[in-house]
Amino acid sequence: MEHNQSEHHVVQGEVTTAVRAANVFIAGLIFVAVGAGVWRGATTSGVGREAWYQALMVTQVLLASAIILLGSLVEGFGFGLSLGTRWPYTRNILALLVRGDPEAAHRVVATTLGLIGVALVILHPDAATETGLALIVATALFGMGTLYVLAGRAPAFVHGTHGLLAYSVLVSYLVGLLHPATPFLQYLDANIALHAVFLAIFLGGMTTGQRGFGQAIEPFVMPRRAPQWTVAVHILAALLVVATLGWLMPAYPVAFYLAVMQVAVGFLLFHGVNLRPKTPGAVVVFHQATVLAITLAIVLGWRL
Numbered sequence: 001m002e003h004n005q006s007e008h009h010v011v012q013g014e015v016t017t018a019v020r021a022a023n024v025f026i027a028g029l030i031f032v033a034v035g036a037g038v039w040r041g042a043t044t045s046g047v048g049r050e051a052w053y054q055a056l057m058v059t060q061v062l063l064a065s066a067i068i069l070l071g072s073l074v075e076g077f078g079f080g081l082s083l084g085t086r087w088p089y090t091r092n093i094l095a096l097l098v099r100g101d102p103e104a105a106h107r108v109v110a111t112t113l114g115l116i117g118v119a120l121v122i123l124h125p126d127a128a129t130e131t132g133l134a135l136i137v138a139t140a141l142f143g144m145g146t147l148y149v150l151a152g153r154a155p156a157f158v159h160g161t162h163g164l165l166a167y168s169v170l171v172s173y174l175v176g177l178l179h180p181a182t183p184f185l186q187y188l189d190a191n192i193a194l195h196a197v198f199l200a201i202f203l204g205g206m207t208t209g210q211r212g213f214g215q216a217i218e219p220f221v222m223p224r225r226a227p228q229w230t231v232a233v234h235i236l237a238a239l240l241v242v243a244t245l246g247w248l249m250p251a252y253p254v255a256f257y258l259a260v261m262q263v264a265v266g267f268l269l270f271h272g273v274n275l276r277p278k279t280p281g282a283v284v285v286f287h288q289a290t291v292l293a294i295t296l297a298i299v300l301g302w303r304l
Contacts, residue, residue, distance in 0.1 A: 030109065073102040083104065159205045160201075201291060265283070
């Protein structure tokens with residue numbers, strides 16, 4: 001019975017030229033992640049376990065970025081239910097990976113992220129690696145929940161929480177790499193700019209969850225349905241990000257200008273979702289890439 005239900009929710013996406021191009025770009029990012037880790041391990045002053053730890057931390061940060069972009073590719077090109085509600089794998093997941101299905105790639109990279117997380121805890125058991133692994137496990141479980149959100153069988157906050165946790169994984173390993181003596185939650189508590197960004201990320205995921213798989217939000221002046229109310233609150237959260245970064249100027253100039261641009265990108269995404277609800281396209285990837293860049297600009301302190 002469960003197998004039949006899973007099959008019922010399978011919605012195959014189309015592997016277009018745009019999907020292939022995006023897959024090539026993200027595959028390149030994954031190769032860069034591995035190469036950067038090897039370079040870090042070879043050039044660090046540490047040896048043995050410490051060298052491996054440094055190498056894997058760099059790779060983990062870049063893979064966490066890649067999996068966020070893969071998630072946006074899944075959403076943008078209609079692959080959210082290409083494996084149905086079966087989780088974490090299907091019998092033909094490797095064949096789908098070779099075919100170019102980004103959802104299959106998303107799950108394989110997520111598995112790799114988890115295995116590296118386990119290796120990091122073994123190599124260097126501390127608050128940073130243990131927190132990172134715990135966040136990976138939580139993200140994976142909520143990732144399973146997003147399938148049921150898209151299938152109309154779970155509430156939208158599950159989707160929002162999944163996005164929030166995915167970014168928490170990235171930031172936790174990045175903080176562990178840059179500020180090893182600072183616990184992730186302590187860093188997050190002190191960083192006001194990230195509070196605003198994380199709120200917007202959560203509401204962005206809520207927006208996707210509220211509209212469901214392949215459903216339009218529809219243009220509105222006054223919100224009348226739950227997805228429209230969520231969009232309205234999400235817009236306010238995006239403006240809060242701009243206001244917060246502006247208030248903190250000149251601490252985060254790059255993040256501020258990216259956030260201003262992101263507001264415009266968000267309206268393009270809203271139009272794209274209404275025009276092609278199932279496959280809004282590359283604008284979803286661009287939107288998520290900008291959020292990713294804003295987050296990295298805050299944590300890394302990018303300046304002009």
